[in-house]
């Protein structure tokens with residue numbers, strides 16, 4: 001199974017996104033938020049640093065949610081019973097997703113509050 005061609009490996013990665021989309025409501029919500037963030041970038045047309053910040057934080061949220069979902073799936077497969085250690089592990093994974101999600105939200109609020117006034121000013125001069 002190791003060292004498969006790039007096309008195969010890309011296929012596995014896309015299959016991973018599809019599985020997360022099908023199985024995880026959190027992933028669907030976060031993917032929709034990422035799309036909204038890209039739409040906001042297209043409307044606000046900020047400087048490249050904002051594009052970088054939004055794209056990197058959105059990708060981090062999605063990547064961490066994928067890792068969280070993958071680890072939960074493995075945990076549930078090998079230890080489906082209730083256990084305090086599993087609770088701690090899953091809660092820590094959820095905490096990791098929450099940490100990056102809060103950071104992404106702060107970046108999104110900063111983008112809108114700093115860039116929207118310029119766009120509104122631009123629109124006002126057109127009238």
Ligand SMILES: Nc1ncnc2c1ncn2[C@@H]1O[C@H](COP(=O)(O)OP(=O)(O)OP(=O)(O)O)[C@@H](O)[C@H]1O
Pocket residue numbers: 024026068069072079080081082083084086087088090091094
């Ligand atoms: N086997 C278990 N033993 C003890 N507690 C558990 C166990 N499985 C889940 N929990 C508790 O339930 C919470 C939710 O776990 P679950 O596996 O349902 O994740 P989820 O709702 O899919 O979360 P996420 O949205 O992060 O994917 C965990 O954070 C943990 O506190």
